[in-house]
Amino acid sequence: MTEPENKSVDALLDEAASQMPEVPAHLMAAVMLDAARLQPTKAIVAPRPNLWDSFLDLIGGWPAMGGLAAAGLAGVWIGFAPPATLEAATAQILGSSQTIDLFGGDALSSFDVGEVAQ
Amino acid sequence: MTDTSGAAPTDAALLAAYAAGDGAAAQVLANRLLPGVLGQATRMLADQAEAEDVAQEAMIRLWKIAADWREGEAQISTWLYRVTANLCTDRLRKRQRSASRPLEDVAEPPDPTPGVEAQMQTTARHAALADALAQLPDRQAQAVALRHLEGRANPEIAQIMDISVRSVESLTARGKRALATILAGQRAALGYEND
Secondary structure (H helix, E strand, O other): HHHHHHHHHHHHHHHHHHOOOOOOOHHHHHHHHHHHHOOOOOOOOOOOOOOOHHHHHHOHHHHHHHHHHHHHHHHHHHHOOHHHHHHHHHHHHHHOOOOOOOOOOOOOOOOHHHHOOO | OOOOOOOOHHHHHHHHHHHHOOOOHHHHHHHHHHHHHHHHHHHHHHHHHHHHHHHHHHHHHHHHHHHHHHOOOOHHHHHHHHHHHHHHHHHHHHHHHHHOOOOOOOOOOOOOHHHHHHHHHHHHHHHHHHHHOOOOHHHHHHHHHHHHHHHOOOOHHHHHHOOHHHHHHHHHHHHHHHHHHHHOOOOHHOOOOOO
């Protein structure tokens, strides 16, 4: 590389290096549009409701669930140990229980199968 | 974007804020980085429209990497130098493949006024330099551009290009010699005939 060649390359590089372009408004606008378009967003994914949550929603949530449980327990309790007033009230409404003997008491028990065959 | 310390937030902090949804951080980052990116592309390509395209593309890559950027791994400015240099050498390569345009082919007005003539010659010189850079191997072109157009120090160029300082010295020396050889035949057209 000769001295003049070297000098001209240095001069050319120096001249090119001195370029300091202003950022045009349209370029800044385009860059900011890109920034808005490409901005990472934390996707808000609604959790998929499971069967239990769907059931709770159906009956009206936890308060309704509490009422349902209390009613169930009360039913079980009344079934096992009905209060005397309840039995009286039931008898009052439905009447007392009656036993009807359609076949004359123990008649069938002494009935011989052999007699029937004849 | 809240900074109670009073010190200007770092590029990495701004990028993290942008990734977290702060649009204003992107504006600060663009104001800070875009002039440098556009300048680097303009100096290397000597073409305003192409330089703007490269600058926009480099910033797009920054926005895209925002969510994955690991603070402390690298300087954003260093990363941007590398991205812009790569985009520019891609453009130079395409330009060289599509058509080589001799300096003499640049159209001139019939009777240019002195000011216009000087401006045209400056533009033609920069175009000749870009065309000469296009003829260098990519790494040489990048090293020469970073050293002589961007004024970066060799250790910084080594970081940008991810090579050793010794390799930088070798690439810039060989690149500059090759540039001189390519441009030797155009000294008169470049306006250096009286040197």
